[in-house]
Amino acid sequence: MAMKQARVGLLVAAALVAMPVTALAQPKAAQPKAQAGKNPKDTSKDKPAAAPAAGEAKEVNLEGADAPKDGSTTPVGGDAAAPGGDGSGLGDICVIDPTACPTIDMDKAANRDMHVQMYAVQQIYALRNHRFEVNPYFGITMNDQFVAHPGPGLAVNWYITNVLAIGVNGNFYAGLNSNSAFNLQTSRAARVGEPITEYQWNANANFSYIPAYGKFSGLGDFIFHYDFFVLGGVGAISTRPIAVVDPDNRTFTFKPKVSFHVGGGLRIFFNRWLAATLEVSDYLFFDELENPSIALGTDPKTSKPLAQDSSTWLDPGGASFTNNVQAQLGLSVFLPFSWEYRLPK
């Protein structure tokens, strides 16, 4: 409770400070509901203090007013004497501020065309259009049983539209690769040396698309929003074999290779600019593996053992197509933090 009060206090303070600079919420509240959908253009910004012309409808909050139950006409305001002078209902505002006295013909209002269409998602909670997304995350290996390639990563996206973005992402693996116990056990039991590699980094340029978004009611008490996204891109990954067949002679250096990136994930919004992101990405590339055989003999020119000739260290069978599938869990921060909706609904 105290935490909630502190939050409210901070927010109110922030709003008070920000009000002289900008007041995003106010123009929306001044929009006549009866005209919503017909004329969304808001003119109240230009004439915030102007008195309404005779007969011109002015916004009134019917949800908060004591509307007559019998449906009888209730002329309010206008040139007539302020109704409700008895200190109750809509008339109060006419006493306090005649220029703000609401004028509304209740019969006319009741008979107006109703735009009853409801949208499944009335107003997208977190607009992405023309915003940056900064997504730090940590990735873990999903499909390599022999060597784990965990590592931190960062993605930055720019949303061209609300559902389409371009961006870059990168992962840093150096120093975090680790051989698994499974690798040791398999090698020991079956006497086979499985060629393994370690990664240094990768970087990709991506397109992201958001085909689905929605909202959930949590425990019937609160609502949060989420979306699903897919992405694809191209980039590079730096890898090298780990010498297991002839570690005495072989030392490999990292080399970048062209990689392709496909993935998808789920984004859950905590508020309009902060979200948790869970992504599964597959980085596809042709990896160089260690030669399972050791070259015998010596080089006639140098008299050095062929086993020390680096040209004999890689698998002569060529590069191996590799899927590096990883799960990535992180946070997304959208910048700027706030925006203005183009339409009120």
Added chain:
Amino acid sequence: MMRRFVKSVLAGLAGLAALTALSTGAEAQEIQLTGPLAGAPAVRKLRLHRAGRFEIAPGVSFSLLDQYRRTLLPGAALTYHVTDWLGFGVWGGFGIAYNAGLADELQTKAIDGRDCANKPFSKACKLTATNLTHGKIADDQLGKLQWIVSPQVTVVPFRGKLALFSSLFVDTDVNIFAGPAFIGLQERADCGADSDGVKLAVTCADQKSFTLASRVAVTGTFGLGLNFYPSSFVGFGFEFRALPFAWNTSGFDNHGGGTNGDFPDLNVNSADRELHFNSMVTVHASFQFPTAIKTTD
């Protein structure tokens, strides 16, 4: 829990939001603290896809992150939902196992390539006598899931809707489930000595020891599902399920000897079982009965 977490995050970031508000917009005003919606339920006219209904959900499960054998499980779940957020039911499936890449590689390189049936004197064959069959590795020693049955409790903490391509809208919910699981499996039969040290009739170097034995493992299962309801009584969904339990997937002698039993002891028994976080995804259709659906106020 989620609510508390969200509140904690919001409270922690409130200061940052206030500072941000100095130079940007009055974003915080979007929070409905007062007004006609204050105290109103989060959702009105909620369609109750589960409350008081039976749900039959046939589907197919695919095991994940398998080392030697993958499993495909056709199966189904039957659930009765007492309320829209609580249900009781049972899920089960029959396993169809097939080789992962490593099993094929071992068969090709370590078994067929060495031809130990005809060259038992070779060094590689001697060193792998207790661990590799001379026949088919999948049939003789690799563990496989045969069937799974799990009574389970289902809780639905999140209800909502999804917009697909901004044009198709569908009711969705997220369910979590948990319960005991009974798993019928096959793994390499004990050989050499059992886990109590009692000598068995067949040594593990004997090719007769390369045979599978059946047993039932009992463990817990839990997971999370995402469900879609395009109509009032037909839906579909995806599910992630975890089944952590110990079993010997390879048929190798990996444990039982040395310090803490971390080294081979020339016996294959329960000491060679390792805890695996077995997991699978399920794709299913769902049918709710009765077909009529209720809604909230």
